[in-house]
Amino acid sequence: MSNAFKFPGKFSFRTRLFAVMILMLLVAGLLILGTTSIQYESQRENYHLGRLNRKEIQIQRHIDYLVEKHDLYNRPDSVWQQYANDFEKINEIHSIQYSLFNLDGSPLFIYHSPLEVIANDYVLDPLLLQKINQSEQGRYIEQYTSDIDKFHASYRLLKDRFQKPYGILFFPYFEDVSFSENELNTFLENLYQIYIVLLGGVIFIAYFLSKFVTRSLETIRVRMGEMGLQKKNEKIHLKNATREIDSLINSYNKMVDDLAESAEKLAKTERENAWQEMARQVAHEIKNPLTPMRLTIQSFEHTFDPNDADSAKKLKDFSKLLIQQIDTMSEVAEAFSDFASLPKSNMKNSDLVEVTQMAISIFQQEYIVFSSNAPHVFLQIDRTQWIRVITNLVQNALQSVSKKKTPQIGVQIIAEPEQTIISIMDNGSGIPPNLKSKIFEPKFTTKSAGMGLGLGIVKNIIKSHNGTITFVSTPNKGTTFTIVLPKMKE
Numbered sequence: 001m002s003n004a005f006k007f008p009g010k011f012s013f014r015t016r017l018f019a020v021m022i023l024m025l026l027v028a029g030l031l032i033l034g035t036t037s038i039q040y041e042s043q044r045e046n047y048h049l050g051r052l053n054r055k056e057i058q059i060q061r062h063i064d065y066l067v068e069k070h071d072l073y074n075r076p077d078s079v080w081q082q083y084a085n086d087f088e089k090i091n092e093i094h095s096i097q098y099s100l101f102n103l104d105g106s107p108l109f110i111y112h113s114p115l116e117v118i119a120n121d122y123v124l125d126p127l128l129l130q131k132i133n134q135s136e137q138g139r140y141i142e143q144y145t146s147d148i149d150k151f152h153a154s155y156r157l158l159k160d161r162f163q164k165p166y167g168i169l170f171f172p173y174f175e176d177v178s179f180s181e182n183e184l185n186t187f188l189e190n191l192y193q194i195y196i197v198l199l200g201g202v203i204f205i206a207y208f209l210s211k212f213v214t215r216s217l218e219t220i221r222v223r224m225g226e227m228g229l230q231k232k233n234e235k236i237h238l239k240n241a242t243r244e245i246d247s248l249i250n251s252y253n254k255m256v257d258d259l260a261e262s263a264e265k266l267a268k269t270e271r272e273n274a275w276q277e278m279a280r281q282v283a284h285e286i287k288n289p290l291t292p293m294r295l296t297i298q299s300f301e302h303t304f305d306p307n308d309a310d311s312a313k314k315l316k317d318f319s320k321l322l323i324q325q326i327d328t329m330s331e332v333a334e335a336f337s338d339f340a341s342l343p344k345s346n347m348k349n350s351d352l353v354e355v356t357q358m359a360i361s362i363f364q365q366e367y368i369v370f371s372s373n374a375p376h377v378f379l380q381i382d383r384t385q386w387i388r389v390i391t392n393l394v395q396n397a398l399q400s401v402s403k404k405k406t407p408q409i410g411v412q413i414i415a416e417p418e419q420t421i422i423s424i425m426d427n428g429s430g431i432p433p434n435l436k437s438k439i440f441e442p443k444f445t446t447k448s449a450g451m452g453l454g455l456g457i458v459k460n461i462i463k464s465h466n467g468t469i470t471f472v473s474t475p476n477k478g479t480t481f482t483i484v485l486p487k488m489k490e
Helices: 013-069 077-082 083-094 126-134 177-226 244-304 310-341 353-358 383-399 433-439 454-464
Strands: 099-101 107-110 139-145 150-159 165-174 348-351 368-372 378-381 408-414 417-424 468-474 478-484
Touching: 013 083, 013 150, 013 165, 013 177, 077 107, 083 107, 083 165, 107 408, 126 150, 177 244, 348 353, 348 383, 348 478, 353 378, 353 383, 353 408, 353 417, 378 383, 383 408, 383 417, 383 454, 383 478, 454 468
Parallel strands: 368 408
Antiparallel strands: 099 107, 099 165, 139 150, 150 165, 348 378, 408 417, 417 478, 468 478
């Protein structure tokens, strides 16, 4: 399927409402114009047909009077011609043109210009005569379009007092449409002007009406967009809201209450889980040195002989072993204490290059390569905490390298105008993809020894310095930790 055609984005409810109102006005206007034109044409047609009928009746009565006066019923055409002047005066009296035919369709009197309907020697067509004779009330009307104008042609059977036909009256009625068309055009022009003014007013009203109708919805939309699980969400209170909007607001406010309750429950659950997990970890780390201490004491109790010549040395070794285990327990407690609440940072303007070199100086220098694009980089840092960060990362880098390989650790500082980037690179075994998301978790470690709190503490220290720490790792090739610290504002 081709992607050449793309549907436009979704339109807002306000735009749709505005467009629907304008469309309704346009449709209503077109219906009014169409209905007006149709009604006008219908009235014009009825007016002209009524006028034709009145004129025709007047002519018929005048002809009936002359026929009866001169006793022309069933007389030959030659007798009729003797009174041609009397029949011609009908044109002048009624200001019309007409023709009179006998029942065979032959002309008796022709008092109008030639027309196509009777232009064949002024004799009516047999088919036309048949239609006249078969018509109701002896009258047949057709509408024609000639070179002169549109006109109605009326054919009426003239009858005597006994309802016996004696002739056919042909009366062409030409409509004077110039006045009616001017009147229609003037009416439509006025209607157009009124409609344009009405359209402008409706657009103005529709704009503010749509804005008023959607204002409540926009308020709800903005509040819903600002909702968050870890923030206090405000409820909506609107005056004079419609029933539907009020119902929607009540649902939103209930959702705010439910969300606050859920957030409180979630926070409580997370705190409980964190303390439980921390308690298990502390218990596990403390239990590790306690077990060998118990076994050592039990063994010493069974094997110690006061009379033994080496008893003093054995007692000294026993005491040294206990002290080592006690120191291990003390380190565990101190590590968890540091992770729970780091000491308040003592931020001072320090040379980052100098402090970093001091931190790595305790390691074997043949394994570490240090570089910096500037001899001095001054930042607001806590020297003690920064030494701890570098020491922890370098130590982890060294421990990640297997004993079969020679460690290659790189520490690099790049000073930029707005920030400083510190990178610690190693050629260790790397971090497996399934463990990358857990690398900064407090209890996570890939080593057989340790508590897994080092990187968690490092992240907290860097966060207190308004910095960020990320890493990129490739299995069996190495890992690079990158720290970005913002430059000190002068």
